[in-house]
Amino acid sequence: MSVLEGKELRIVGFLCNWCSYGGADTAGVGRFTQPTDLRIIRVPCSGRINPLFVMKALIGGADGVLVSGCHPRDCHYAEGNYYARRRLEVLKGLLPVLGINPSRFEYTWVSASEGQRWQHVVETFTARIHALGPAQAFAGTTGPANHNRADAMVS
Amino acid sequence: MSAETVKKFISFDALPGFLARAAEHGTVYAPRREGSAVVYRPLKPGDAPELGARPTESCKHVVFPRSETLFSFAGKADAAQPAVRRPVLTESPEPGPAVVFGALSCDARGFLAFDPVYKGSGTGGAAADTYYLRRRSRTLLVVKACKSALNTCFCNWVGGGPASAQGADVLAVEAEQGLVLDILSEQGAIFAETLPAASEGQVGAALAAVKAVEDSLPKAAELSAAPAALASLFSSAEFWKNESAHCLYCGACTYLCPTCYCFNITDESDGLSGVRLRSWDNCMSPLFTLEASGHNPRPNKADRLKNRVGHKFSYYPSLHAGRFSCCGCGRCIKSCPSSVDIRKIVLDAVKEAANV
């Protein structure tokens, strides 16, 4: 698996409960192998995805963010993904001016039955993020004064 | 500038080298232009401080950081019950020494408003702010006398002046392509010990420069009636509503103010460990006094502006020998997005109280 060559990266996935999470499940049940960089956060609907979730992840150091919901006309709540589509499409306009490579963010639609498609989406997006490499964190953090993660390891 | 103190001289040419050597002993902060603002930044060794630039912000953050860690905590397994994690506290490390080179005289005077409060005057000294005191004692203030006053300056209303030495370790006055340094403290003497004494001509030029700028200031307004006036207007809701009408209650005035010393304490945690932070807080925000029950003793911006002005010109002086908690730097006026003018409010209050 070429995408797993080298270090695993941190990709955050926001998946709607009804379609894409099901699709990921189908992929798992079908034993479609997938790269393991993606950390999935399940939300009720892609319409629940606040664009700030994406931004918080990216500014917080995520190497990539993937959003996936039900296909248009297929939303469990009838129209959540339509709102999501507009919000996320608009959000793409913010990334380059902030200094974040817009390729680090993508949204797509995967239904619960599309296990194979889910595999394809994850592979494609993971490969894209690996091609970009790890994201550089925003400088200007007070570091140890803020969070003593090293201390947390002491036990 | 007094006649008794030692005067040294440094030429502008020699300044970068001198400050680079000083930086070996601690962080040297100096004014720097960034965009349309002027901020105090650590000086890169070899760079010249931008002494002609008047800082937008005060230098209080050198002693009182915008946010600082009081202590960190981390869960450690209990010796008796290893499954139980108990927080272990670690105090933040001691700060290193610092020099502010080119502070404004109002900035230095600002710390004089902090000092009694942070020395624990409220508790009779029983509880002093160790974090502030250790930074304060390790920060040397080299004040650069102003060469002119802005429209918004009113240091002379509140006991200061463009070349006031109050609170400074060294007072620097531009003269003859360099700075005449008036040495005002032992630490200041150590800082300048390698420098030659100023010549009589240099000192004379510096004195003339100080006199020129002092003379250029408009006459100070009389504020002695302000504390009583403000106290008497506490219940004059209409007065405060009018004075605060255009205020947009952001925190620009408080955060730029050299004497505003209020803070918040909050925890940041990732679950297992975290820090307790002390960060600047702002009395103009409704959250400043909002209680968990939802009750807020100062729900309106009028209440909050009243407290802000009242604190500076009435409450604080009543606790600290009449000294205003205002150094007249005028930053709250200069940088107010809605042009609120604290001078006008205080003068209006004096007038209003006289009429009542």
Place this chain on the structure above:
Amino acid sequence: MSEQTGATAARPTNGAGTRNPYLPMPARVIEVITETPTIKTFRVVLEDEQLMRDFTFQPGQVGQLSMFGVGESTFVINSPPTRKEYLQFSVMRAGENTTALHSLSAGDTVGVRAPLGNCFPYDDMKGKDIVFIGGGIGMAPLRTLLLFMLDNRKDYGKIRLLYGARSPQDMAFSAELPDWLGRADLECTLTIDREAEGWQHKVGLIPNVLLEMHPDPKNCVAITCGPPIMIKFTLQALEKLNFAPEQIYTTLEKRMKCGIGICGRCNIGNKYVCIDGPVFSMAELNAMPNEL
């Protein structure tokens, strides 16, 4: 205006050797009592045995309880200084920190910064009759002084307690009420706002019951604490009963952070509730700006 000139004199020392006032003392919760659906009482002992032995405070003083990672808030120490096995705090769930505190159980660790603030002038109250008037969680600070006085019973005259809550379920310290009601040296009156099945005590709002009790203001001190609306009408009732402002004490609550008069948010005019209070006489409050 007084002016400070020269810097050497003005420069404060670095505070070396001064105790860090922001560092909480770790303490172990030894018991949690569920008082009402929204109030829990925590009994804690300082982890450091020496500190616990040396810990002294005055009735009415408060402490800051820390949940590390959440925050700190202020509560009165409602166990009296005469009973030193533990420090007791009663916490009403209202915000983030109190909600976190309510998740504590025996054996857990909290941080304590105490004692803070002033205390009830119990020396000045010696030889006088005392009327406690507590409403809801406002009973907590009164409990400290009440138990302190009961532990020094001979120093005080007649002691009366009027304690009210919305309903029997909202009555805190219910485990202690039988003792308080049964004591010969304490006249204890309980009241609830509205009739409830099985309730054998008074029914009625605190100020009305107080008027009914009709305490004699002569050589008497009234101490009251409770929600603002109750305080307001209780003060009116006390006035009706001819209590002078100097005879009435209450204890205030404000959003607090540092607890040592520095952070600047709990002021009423030039008084800081964290250091000049929380205990104020009505006479003192009358002289302060009206900003409760």
Place this chain on the structure above:
Amino acid sequence: MSIQDELKSAIMAALPDLSCVIGWGPGPEPLRAAPLFIRGEADLEGFTAGFLSVNNPALYLPSLKGSKVGIVAKGCDARSVGQLVTETLIKREEVHVIGYPCGGVIDVDKVAAGLADACEPGEVGALREDGDDVVLDTPKGEVRLAKKDVTADKCGRCTFPNAENADVFVGIRRAPAAAEDTYADIAEFEARGTEELKAFWEKEMSRCIRCYACRNACPLCVCRDHCIAASREPHWVSQADDVPDKLFFQVIHAVHLSGRCTGCGECERACPLGIPVLKLKRALSRRVENLFGYKAGIGTETPPLLTFAIEESTIKERDW
């Protein structure tokens, strides 16, 4: 009658039915006016509408809901009113808009650049308008600057100089400074590349003092007292003085303004540290305009992010 006098008459005519009229009056120094709350004729002393009328009086409208308020409005202020009305944050019948043709407003930072070594803007003793110039009294004598060189950037790309939704319009409508907002500034900025821009924001945001003047000066930031930046749960932003936290706040502001920002520029103008925070909002406005053809504050159409289309003609579905 001068525009000033006409405006004064219009204000006095409307005032009996209004709790106040918000305009501009004397500020703390010659280059700055202050928002003026006019409740009677006496308050009109020093009233000004023109080059110094920088503040957006629409800012105050949501907090004055429940009473009818008048505002003197530049074109951009009127757009804020329009957007507030569209979003039902204020009632149109509770606002009386008095419009006038705006010829642009001063940018004090540009004055600073123009004055160069003569003095700081804060030392200017008086400002006089003289045709296409402003003449400034400085300690080093008079300085003459071309108005266009000291006018705010937003005025140079203004397509809406007249308050089109005014109840009363005073004076003759002006031609807009630009036919179309091309967002050339944003294109140019974006062209610097993500690496450079990341460094840019790291540097700029390191100055931020978190005063939230940007938020509180924004006429559309109506939840400022309940801002999620101050929320502990969810905990979006930490209290640490860290660039990512401070930048994230700007993201919050920009995202919440997408499809709503009218480009009045008050956020950036209010920033005491001169951080160019309008850029983020303009980037999103450009995006919204390109995708949905929507300009906030003009017309009564539902803002695009509050609605949707089943088939989005401008959004290309991903086929991967």
